[in-house]
Amino acid sequence: MTEITALLSDPAAWAALVTLIVMEVVLGIDNLIFISILSNKLPPEHRQRVRRIGISLALIMRLALLSMIAWIVSLTAPVFTVMDNAFSWKDMILIAGGLFLLWKATKEIHHSVDHSRSDDMLEKDKTDMVISNVGSAIFQIILLDLVFSIDSILTAVGMTDHLPIMVVAVLVAVTVMLLAADPLANFINDNPTVVMLALGFLLMIGMVLIAEGFGAHVPKGYIYAAMAFSAGVEVLNMWSRKASEKKQAVLAARQAALNKAETAEPGV
Numbered sequence: 001m002t003e004i005t006a007l008l009s010d011p012a013a014w015a016a017l018v019t020l021i022v023m024e025v026v027l028g029i030d031n032l033i034f035i036s037i038l039s040n041k042l043p044p045e046h047r048q049r050v051r052r053i054g055i056s057l058a059l060i061m062r063l064a065l066l067s068m069i070a071w072i073v074s075l076t077a078p079v080f081t082v083m084d085n086a087f088s089w090k091d092m093i094l095i096a097g098g099l100f101l102l103w104k105a106t107k108e109i110h111h112s113v114d115h116s117r118s119d120d121m122l123e124k125d126k127t128d129m130v131i132s133n134v135g136s137a138i139f140q141i142i143l144l145d146l147v148f149s150i151d152s153i154l155t156a157v158g159m160t161d162h163l164p165i166m167v168v169a170v171l172v173a174v175t176v177m178l179l180a181a182d183p184l185a186n187f188i189n190d191n192p193t194v195v196m197l198a199l200g201f202l203l204m205i206g207m208v209l210i211a212e213g214f215g216a217h218v219p220k221g222y223i224y225a226a227m228a229f230s231a232g233v234e235v236l237n238m239w240s241r242k243a244s245e246k247k248q249a250v251l252a253a254r255q256a257a258l259n260k261a262e263t264a265e266p267g268v
Helices: 002-008 011-039 044-066 069-074 089-113 127-159 163-190 192-213 220-263
Strands: 078-082 085-088
Touching (some): 011 089, 011 192, 069 127, 085 089, 089 127, 089 192, 127 163, 163 192
Antiparallel strands (some): 078 085
């Protein structure tokens, strides 16, 4: 209690908290995009439940890992060396998570452009396999939650030494994810081009995770700047399409009125 009181009166602690919340929210975007894409593959009545379960699992994992900070920090210790490159458990987890993201995003892109029937457990039209679908989706979400949670906690440990600040930042970030989950998933589902863009983001994130696993530091600012730029371009394209559709609708209504006037009897 004394430590918490001291932190509440310390401006540096508040600054660290705000910075860490922003970082955790930004890191949570990757997690949220994956959950949104995966849940949208399920029948509509199951999507919200799976998103809630996925985000709740992300919170539980983050809080559990916070309680094992000493163990988490030890994950950065080298386990073996290959060609003068030392690999830790963290590196191997990042590489495995990156490979999984590459595999999953590539598979989803393939399904987006190839509409032939397949044996994928997450195909939308297989309503007779809903239970298996939900279980498969949750299992994949758990795998990625673990990767993103470890990355999130290591980021928190690197920014502050105070556990209460880490806990509050994680709780706020996951709350933001929970509030944004449905609007983001619905937006992605209603805009097919955004789905492809989001899958492209997952490919990029997968490559970054693999690169970091091999010791290459990739500044997160560049990644999210590229994502923001791509999202901005897509927003402009969406506005352009809506303006074009509205113009076409006006022209069609005007042409329909002219046709009606031409076919009307004289004097009517």
